[in-house]
Amino acid sequence: MEQKINLENIHIVLYRPRFPENIGSAVRAMRNMGLCKLIVVDPENFNIERVMRLATHESAEMVEQIKRYDDLESAIAGMNYVVGTTARLGGERQSIQKPADLAQRLISISDDNQIAIVFGPEDRGLTNEEIRICHVLINIPTADFSSINLAQSVMIICYELFQAGQKSKSSFSPRLASRHELDGMYDQLKDILVRIDYILPENPDYWMNKLRHFFSRIPLRAREVSIIRGICRQVNWYGKTCYLDGKNGNSPDPALDISEEKIN
Numbered sequence: 001m002e003q004k005i006n007l008e009n010i011h012i013v014l015y016r017p018r019f020p021e022n023i024g025s026a027v028r029a030m031r032n033m034g035l036c037k038l039i040v041v042d043p044e045n046f047n048i049e050r051v052m053r054l055a056t057h058e059s060a061e062m063v064e065q066i067k068r069y070d071d072l073e074s075a076i077a078g079m080n081y082v083v084g085t086t087a088r089l090g091g092e093r094q095s096i097q098k099p100a101d102l103a104q105r106l107i108s109i110s111d112d113n114q115i116a117i118v119f120g121p122e123d124r125g126l127t128n129e130e131i132r133i134c135h136v137l138i139n140i141p142t143a144d145f146s147s148i149n150l151a152q153s154v155m156i157i158c159y160e161l162f163q164a165g166q167k168s169k170s171s172f173s174p175r176l177a178s179r180h181e182l183d184g185m186y187d188q189l190k191d192i193l194v195r196i197d198y199i200l201p202e203n204p205d206y207w208m209n210k211l212r213h214f215f216s217r218i219p220l221r222a223r224e225v226s227i228i229r230g231i232c233r234q235v236n237w238y239g240k241t242c243y244l245d246g247k248n249g250n251s252p253d254p255a256l257d258i259s260e261e262k263i264n
Contacts, residue, residue: 009115010110011039013117014154016120017150021050021054029158034162042070077179078178079115081135084130089139097137097139119153189232
């Protein structure tokens, strides 16, 4: 059985676009390639007339349906899989996919998950802090000059998405944890790891970034996030119990004894 990519579940996200013409051109590119869900976050200038001028009147309905948000966190809160675009490489930007490879990867994921593909501002792209919320990064290979116009970048990615899955075999992909669920898990992990002195409170993000990279390589299902949060709650409960026993001079409950001898 062949499976095509589900374009209905893919959202193009323009984060802080500077020029309304680029928004309009992005709309036109999306419509050419069969995508219809555009999110615009904190635009510098959302002049609807200038947007329409480049989108053309055939895309008027799509322009009217553009969703606007004030911040990126709110825009992707309900997404299960987040893709960030980057022209820069190296440093924290390690997990990089080419457009065609990523499109193939999204075939099964798009079946039952909401996907966001995030494009940063024209002048600087996404920052290191912003790419940390992404499961994977995508880079459009170029020659010596890597600066591609925003709308052109959208067209290239949308073209590969449209092409993906034309002759692909179906495969099962479960519902992944949403960005909101993942952020809650990371906040809980950071809190518990700081309090048990596993990571330093002065610079917790250093180790948290490593955990984010690790989990991004194995996208978590909602149930798996729930399990990890349950473990955090249990560690927190156990720590409080031991603290109160010591404070009150009580002997440890034998049921709470997890000494090496008992484990073995």
